[in-house]
Amino acid sequence: MTKDDRRRTDGHSSAVILVHDSAESGPEEQAHYRRLADLVAQRLDTPVHVSALAGGATALAPTIQACIANGDQQVVALPLALGAANPQLSDIAGAIVWARSQWPERLFLGGGPLATAEHLRGALAQRASKALAHAAPSISAPMTALLVVAPGSEDAYANAEIFQIGRLLWEGRDYGWVECAFVGLAEPDITAGLLRCTRLGARRTVVLPLTLFAGQTYARIAAQVQAARAELPALDILLAQPLATLASLMAVVMQRYAEASAGAPTSPPPARCPRVGAQASWGGHRHTDEPPIWAMLPPRYRDGHAVSAAPMGAAPLRYDTEGNVAWDELWTDFCELALAGGPPHRGNLLEPVPPDAVRAQPQAYARVLAELARGLRLVTGLPIVRDAAPGWIGLVCDSEDMALWLLRAMVVENMCVRREGATLFFPAGPDFRLECEIKNVITVVAKTYHYWTEHQSASRRWSTVIGA
Numbered sequence: 122m123t124k125d126d127r128r129r130t131d132g133h134s135s136a137v138i139l140v141h142d143s144a145e146s147g148p149e150e151q152a153h154y155r156r157l158a159d160l161v162a163q164r165l166d167t168p169v170h171v172s173a174l175a176g177g178a179t180a181l182a183p184t185i186q187a188c189i190a191n192g193d194q195q196v197v198a199l200p201l202a203l204g205a206a207n208p209q210l211s212d213i214a215g216a217i218v219w220a221r222s223q224w225p226e227r228l229f230l231g232g233g234p235l236a237t238a239e240h241l242r243g244a245l246a247q248r249a250s251k252a253l254a255h256a257a258p259s260i261s262a263p264m265t266a267l268l269v270v271a272p273g274s275e276d277a278y279a280n281a282e283i284f285q286i287g288r289l290l291w292e293g294r295d296y297g298w299v300e301c302a303f304v305g306l307a308e309p310d311i312t313a314g315l316l317r318c319t320r321l322g323a324r325r326t327v328v329l330p331l332t333l334f335a336g337q338t339y340a341r342i343a344a345q346v347q348a349a350r351a352e353l354p355a356l357d358i359l360l361a362q363p364l365a366t367l368a369s370l371m372a373v374v375m376q377r378y379a380e381a382s383a384g385a386p387t388s389p390p391p392a393r394c395p396r397v398g399a400q401a402s403w404g405g406h407r408h409t410d411e412p413p414i415w416a417m418l419p420p421r422y423r424d425g426h427a428v429s430a431a432p433m434g435a436a437p438l439r440y441d442t443e444g445n446v447a448w449d450e451l452w453t454d455f456c457e458l459a460l461a462g463g464p465p466h467r468g469n470l471l472e473p474v475p476p477d478a479v480r481a482q483p484q485a486y487a488r489v490l491a492e493l494a495r496g497l498r499l500v501t502g503l504p505i506v507r508d509a510a511p512g513w514i515g516l517v518c519d520s521e522d523m524a525l526w527l528l529r530a531m532v533v534e535n536m537c538v539r540r541e542g543a544t545l546f547f548p549a550g551p552d553f554r555l556e557c558e559i560k561n562v563i564t565v566v567a568k569t570y571h572y573w574t575e576h577q578s579a580s581r582r583w584s585t586v587i588g589a
Contacts, residue, residue: 147337273303473552
């Protein structure tokens with residue numbers, strides 16, 4: 122890639138934002154991030170900003186606004202996140218949705234995580250091998266345990282992914298056990314994890330920190346390991362090095378940038394479908410990530426279909442003979458998916474309301490839930506969850522694949538969505554109005570569900586052809 126290739130050929134400037142977790146904001150980490158940003162800026166010949174993600178998607182607003190004030194026409198946000206379930210990813214996606222609604226003439230792109238569970242398995246295996254290289258050979262691999270230690274999160278899915286990584290690390294290797302622990306915010310802690318290793322029969326345990334650099338989180342892990350050594354003198358405890366060097370991290374960041382920017386047109390339309398996640402290299406392994414976005418869309422978007430960014434007019438409400446809104450009769454067609462470059466359904470983000478507001482108006486909230494449930498059932502035929510956490514209503518999808526596809530499509534329609542397994546949850550509030558927020562939720566679900574059925578129909582046809 123030449124310098125001319127790195128610059129936007131339309132003469133407009135571009136910028137990169139490296140986004141890291143606010144928990145990883147000690148002086149050592151900041152120095153590493155700044156050095157990484159300098160290297161990326163030199164390679165791309167473009168401004169590179171560093172931003173800590175504290176307080177959700179709004180934390181990126183000042184950095185994005187600075188890019189806009191600088192005249193940047195393309196802004197690429199790259200998360201320095203480990204794991205596909207990292208909450209940073211949804212926060213960054215929310216920030217991009219907000220930015221697109223504020224500056225529709227600019228191009229905002231987001232990258233995938235630095236490493237998924239598959240990539241981290243290879244990196245952690247390397248760190249374990251290096252830690253054991255100089256250890257006494259008297260303790261065999263079957264008597265050795267590995268303890269994967271993550272910073273910890275309030276998000277259950279992010280914590281659950283750590284155990285998935287542990288299982289992948291254990292498969293096909295001679296180690297007796299692979300356990301997981303957390304520095305904070307989740308259990309078990311490091312001491313409890315090491316104690317479990319001893320009770321299972323381990324004579325040696327290699328502690329594998331899921332940290333990029335030797336900063337404050339790594340120092341906390343080292344301090345807890347040192348305290349555990351005093352409590353468990355019979356257990357040989359080794360502490361592995363952090364995962365990244367600047368050189369390896371630079372290579373992955375550049376690959377994430379290339380994936381996010383792939384196929385960017387020289388004169389971008391108001392919105393576009395980024396092709397992301399092709400392949401990643403980490404820890405000496407190459408794996409295929411999730412398919413690029415275009416591969417997940419219905420066939421119409423893969424055959425030269427011109428995506429219109431023009432919004433369709435709002436469909437007027439229709440009523441049945443009993444005076445209820447006939448949600449399943451409102452639309453004869455839908456505008457393009459925002460995921461593919463079409464117009465988002467809403468101009469601003471529809472967010473959940475605070476639980477206190479729900480509890481303050483129980484009767485109004487019950488009426489909103491009842492109408493949302495009726496409408497969602499009419500447009501999808503799927504089961505509804507009405508007793509979810511205050512401020513949310515659930516839709517039970519046929520599978521997790523379906524839920525993931527719909528979630529990706531819905532968030533870029535400017536509506537908050539969260540997922541628990543195969544169930545999606547949408548905002549609901551006592552002040553939601555029939556012709557506004559209630560209609561917004563049902564329309565977004567109806568639109569994306571319509572394209573999902575088209576996508577699935579095409580997939581089944583292809584499966585039939587391939588099977589034949």
